[in-house]
Amino acid sequence: MIGTVTFDELAELMNARAGLSVDPQEMKSRPDATFADFELDSLGLLGIVAELEKRYGQPMGADAEGCKTPRAFLDTVNGTLAAAV
Amino acid sequence: MRDQSTRDRSTHDAAPGESSARRTVITGLGVIAPNGIGAEPFWKAVVGGASVLGPVTREGCAHLPLRVAGEVRDFDPAALVDSKFLVQTDRFSHFAMAAAELALDDARLAADPDDPFGIGVVTAAGSGGGEFGQSELQQLWGKGPSFVGPYQSIAWFYAASTGQISIRGGFRGPCGVLADDEAGGLDAFAHARRTIRRGTDAVVVGATEAPLAPYSVVCQLGYPELSLEEEPHRAYLPFTVDARGFSPAEGGAMFVLEDADAARRRGVRARAEVAGHCATFTGGDGWEDSRQGLARAIRGALDEAGCSAREVDVVFADALGVPAADQAEALALADALGPHAANVPVTAPKTGFGRAYSASSALDVAAAVLALEHGVVPPTPNVTEVRHDLDVVTGEARTAALDTALVLSRGLMGGNAALVLRRVPDGEL
Numbered sequence: 001m002i003g004t005v006t007f008d009e010l011a012e013l014m015n016a017r018a019g020l021s022v023d024p025q026e027m028k029s030r031p032d033a034t035f036a037d038f039e040l041d042s043l044g045l046l047g048i049v050a051e052l053e054k055r056y057g058q059p060m061g062a063d064a065e066g067c068k069t070p071r072a073f074l075d076t077v078n079g080t081l082a083a084a085v
Numbered sequence: 086m087r088d089q090s091t092r093d094r095s096t097h098d099a100a101p102g103e104s105s106a107r108r109t110v111i112t113g114l115g116v117i118a119p120n121g122i123g124a125e126p127f128w129k130a131v132v133g134g135a136s137v138l139g140p141v142t143r144e145g146c147a148h149l150p151l152r153v154a155g156e157v158r159d160f161d162p163a164a165l166v167d168s169k170f171l172v173q174t175d176r177f178s179h180f181a182m183a184a185a186e187l188a189l190d191d192a193r194l195a196a197d198p199d200d201p202f203g204i205g206v207v208t209a210a211g212s213g214g215g216e217f218g219q220s221e222l223q224q225l226w227g228k229g230p231s232f233v234g235p236y237q238s239i240a241w242f243y244a245a246s247t248g249q250i251s252i253r254g255g256f257r258g259p260c261g262v263l264a265d266d267e268a269g270g271l272d273a274f275a276h277a278r279r280t281i282r283r284g285t286d287a288v289v290v291g292a293t294e295a296p297l298a299p300y301s302v303v304c305q306l307g308y309p310e311l312s313l314e315e316e317p318h319r320a321y322l323p324f325t326v327d328a329r330g331f332s333p334a335e336g337g338a339m340f341v342l343e344d345a346d347a348a349r350r351r352g353v354r355a356r357a358e359v360a361g362h363c364a365t366f367t368g369g370d371g372w373e374d375s376r377q378g379l380a381r382a383i384r385g386a387l388d389e390a391g392c393s394a395r396e397v398d399v400v401f402a403d404a405l406g407v408p409a410a411d412q413a414e415a416l417a418l419a420d421a422l423g424p425h426a427a428n429v430p431v432t433a434p435k436t437g438f439g440r441a442y443s444a445s446s447a448l449d450v451a452a453a454v455l456a457l458e459h460g461v462v463p464p465t466p467n468v469t470e471v472r473h474d475l476d477v478v479t480g481e482a483r484t485a486a487l488d489t490a491l492v493l494s495r496g497l498m499g500g501n502a503a504l505v506l507r508r509v510p511d512g513e514l
Contacts, residue, residue, distance in 0.1 A: 017234070019172030039169060043235040050231050 003078025018044030027070045034068050103282035110355035112348050113192025113341030115184035116451050119155035119438040128455040132482045134464040136437040138317040145299035153320040155334030155439030173236045175214025176295035181246035184339035185289050192341035196255035205258030205285045206251045207277045209269025209292040211442035214241040216298035258285045266496020270446030271504040275362040277342045286347040292447040293337030310407050323404035324411050324471045331406045334439025338447040345514050354512030357454045361390030361505035368499040372410035376417045378501040383421035386503035394422040399462050401449040401492040404433035415473035430462045432478045437466030446494035453490040457508040
């Protein structure tokens with residue numbers, strides 16, 4: 001799903017909030033790859049959710065924090081943002 | 086004779102499930118100190134008697150009344166630790182991870198994927214991640230709860246370094262942390278030895294501290310023992326008439342402590358044997374009380390090592406730099422070692438770079454291991470005229486046949502500890 005939050009933005013947040021260097025193209029090309037595969041732990045994901053909530057001025061809901069893959073995460077947060085428009 | 090006035094925190098005999106027959110040896114050494122990064126640069130500075138105490142330049146500290154400390158200035162954490170761990174942890178854990186990496190390289194040790202439970206981690210910490218915690222709490226009060234990063238939940242914590250070293254290296258054996266005062270750097274070895282006696286082959290052990298950040302420095306200003314002297318060469322002068330407290334430091338040392346048989350099987354050299362430890366507690370009501378506690382710790386450690394007082398070839402002193410504490414230490418040595426106390430060389434290399442709380446004694450262990458290997462007693466920088474009946478090595482390093490080193494530590498909260506290290510000739514087990 002192409003939405004407001006992109007793989008590029010997610011990669012940037014993974015770097016800023018958790019110190020990870022992740023290639024957004026790689027995340028995009030591996031739909032089933034998990035956050036664990038990219039070494040992002042649950043605390044790192046929490047920090048990314050908090051940052052997105054501040055950027056978009058919108059609560060992301062508890063589902064976002066529980067997502068296991070980048071693709072599921074983007075679907076969830078972009079779905080939330082789209083529903084709020 | 087049993088001394089009822091102090092409480093013994095250590096057991097000399099093996100508890101059920103422990104094998105006292107297992108000898109423990111240091112096979113790896115990693116140092117991040119104000120006077121050198123890596124064991125060899127550290128030793129070179131220590132032997133040369135270099136004094137690197139200087140002004141406090143870390144951000145947000147320069148206006149505080151603490152003027153002199155030992156800062157680790159040439160430490161580039163990004164060169165030694167992945168960015169992922171840097172973002173998620175405090176400076177004290179950066180030191181710990183970098184020092185552990187150096188120690189593991191030195192010991193040529195890595196986790197065995199077929200036996201991930203064979204290696205454990207034990208660290209001591211006196212204050213945890215103060216700088217990281219301050220930054221996040223400022224976000225909380227300045228902007229609101231959603232601006233506090235989730236890694237605050239683990240980064241400030243005393244146990245953070247043990248956890249990060251364990252996760253990073255894949256060391257899934259028994260892990261622990263001692264929230265301890267200065268004696269922690271020695272007590273961590275006792276904990277690691279017990280872990281090995283219960284069957285773990287190797288333990289990554291040591292202590293690091295990063296107390297030079299604004300909140301942490303303000304906390305330390307409450308210690309009457311802290312030296313507020315402005316002149317670096319006069320700030321920390323234990324055993325002299327000019328003693329006026331201690332200068333704090335950051336950094337620390339990590340080691341690989343290993344079962345001697347496991348080390349032999351791996352074909353690595355032993356840098357020293359950890360032969361005995363004892364800890365006592367005499368509280369914080371006055372440094373005079375530490376005399377009995379420290380003397381008892383010395384006797385206990387020597388007993389465990391099967392070592393007589395006369396066999397002690399060098400003492401790495403606690404050297405607090407407070408007249409009553411220095412006097413208590415000199416008397417404790419006399420009580421425990423008898424006439425030998427006046428003859429044995431005593432040194433305190435830390436007068437050149439400061440006291441890094443629980444990491445202070447870990448750095449002393451590093452210096453003692455290197456002293457045993459080189460047969461050299463390093464000097465006590467900046468100290469000249471000693472007022473006690475001790476042979477404090479000042480000025481130049483002294484060459485001596487060294488087989489046994491006694492390392493002493495006392496903490497501001499009342500802990501006393503002694504550790505006995507033995508040379509392993511040619512490193513062969």
